[in-house]
Amino acid sequence: xxxxxxxxxxxxxxxxxxxxxxxxxxxxxxxxxxxxxxxxxxxxxxxxxxxxxxxxxxxxxxxxxxxxxxxxxxxxxxxxxxxxxxxxxxxxxxxxxxxxxxxxxxxxxxxxxx
Amino acid sequence: xxxxxxxxxxxxxxxxxxxxxxxxxxxxxxxxxxxxxxxxxxxxxxxxxxxxxxxxxxxxxxxxxxxxxxxxxxxxxxxxxxxxxxxxxxxxxxxxxxxxxxxxxxxxxxxxxxx
Numbered sequence: 001x002x003x004x005x006x007x008x009x010x011x012x013x014x015x016x017x018x019x020x021x022x023x024x025x026x027x028x029x030x031x032x033x034x035x036x037x038x039x040x041x042x043x044x045x046x047x048x049x050x051x052x053x054x055x056x057x058x059x060x061x062x063x064x065x066x067x068x069x070x071x072x073x074x075x076x077x078x079x080x081x082x083x084x085x086x087x088x089x090x091x092x093x094x095x096x097x098x099x100x101x102x103x104x105x106x107x108x109x110x111x112x113x114x
Numbered sequence: 115x116x117x118x119x120x121x122x123x124x125x126x127x128x129x130x131x132x133x134x135x136x137x138x139x140x141x142x143x144x145x146x147x148x149x150x151x152x153x154x155x156x157x158x159x160x161x162x163x164x165x166x167x168x169x170x171x172x173x174x175x176x177x178x179x180x181x182x183x184x185x186x187x188x189x190x191x192x193x194x195x196x197x198x199x200x201x202x203x204x205x206x207x208x209x210x211x212x213x214x215x216x217x218x219x220x221x222x223x224x225x226x227x228x229x
Contacts, residue, residue, distance in 0.1 A: 032216055043118075044157075044205070044220040090156050099169050100209065100216040101147065104156030 002027045002093050006105035013081045014113045021076040021108045023091030032094035033074045034102070035065055039087045047089075050074060061085070086112045116140065118221035120206050126227045127196055135191040135224045139208030146189050147218060148181055149205040157205055163189060164211060196228045 007022040025031060035047040048059025055067045061084075065076045074091060091105040119138040127133050139146050144165055149157035159173040163183045171181070178196075183189040193200055203225050207218035 034217075036220075043222040044207075046217060046219070049217060094216055096216070099145065099162045099164060100218070101159045101162050101170060101173075102149070102157075102207075102218060103159070104149075107154075107156050 002031070002095050002103045004091050004093050004103055004105035006089075006091050006108050008108050009106065010109050010111065012111040012113065015083055016080050019076075019078040019081045019085065019110065021089050021091075021110070023074045023076065023105060024072050025074060025091070025093045026072065027093055029096070032096065032100070033065075033067065034092040034094065035059065035063070035074075035076050036090045036092055037087050038090065038107075044090070047076070081110075081112050083112050083114065086110055118206055118208055118219055120204075120221040120224050122224060123222065124225045124227075126229065128229050129196060129198060131196050131228075133193050133196055133226065135193075135204050135226070137189045137191070137206030137208075137221060139187065139189070139206070140219055141187075142210070143208035143219075144186065144211030145209045145218075146183060147207045147209075148189070148191050149207065151203045151205055151223070153202070160191070160204075193226075196226075198228050201226055201228045 003026045005024045033050040036044045048057045050057045050067045058064045063078045088107045092102050094100045121136045146163040148160040151157040162170040166186045178194045181191045203223040205223045207220045209218045
């Protein structure tokens with residue numbers, strides 16, 4: 001069975017400072033990993049996706065994530081936070097053996113202070 | 115192009131009633147998924163369709179929940195004898211369903227409130 005742990009339920013940053021959202025996963029084979037963002041009262045939007053082509057993945061809005069197999073981690077970063085980054089972020093693993101159904105982490109809520 | 119749409123956006127019902135939630139996937143997507151997101155939690159898998167058939171319904175919590183996709187496009191999630199614990203946002207997602215194309219695109223969800 002697969003699982004995802006997001007190590008921080010809430011993260012607070014000042015505008016213009018770096019953002020780090022931590023994610024560890026458990027999977028019995030090489031996984032597909034995703035980060036999705038959910039703004040208040042909006043649908044889930046894909047930020048980026050890892051599928052083994054490159055360990056450093058660049059996504060939309062300046063976000064990137066690094067896959068580290070030895071640490072079973074897939075942390076999300078952004079060099080400079082913007083007010084519009086305030087949202088909930090989900091780290092997600094795809095189960096390729098079961099029709100690619102997704103297993104979500106518990107989410108990290110990001111607050112950006114002016 | 116058009117994304118995944120879900121109707122209604124909000125549904126308020128009374129305990130014991132029957133509800134239907136509809137999902138229109140992206141045109142041409144053969145894979146369709148339903149998830150449920152309770153307050154303050156990440157979405158949880160309910161059921162997955164490949165074409166018309168339910169390939170995996172292991173996430174359905176009990177036999178009050180049922181979903182169909184009769185023509186391989188629109189899907190309906192049906193909940194009988196609703197309970198207050200069924201209150202949640204129900205999310206639908208679709209993907210192309212071909213190998214290597216596993217990104218799921220989500221609809222805005224249906225917020226179900228059972229009084």
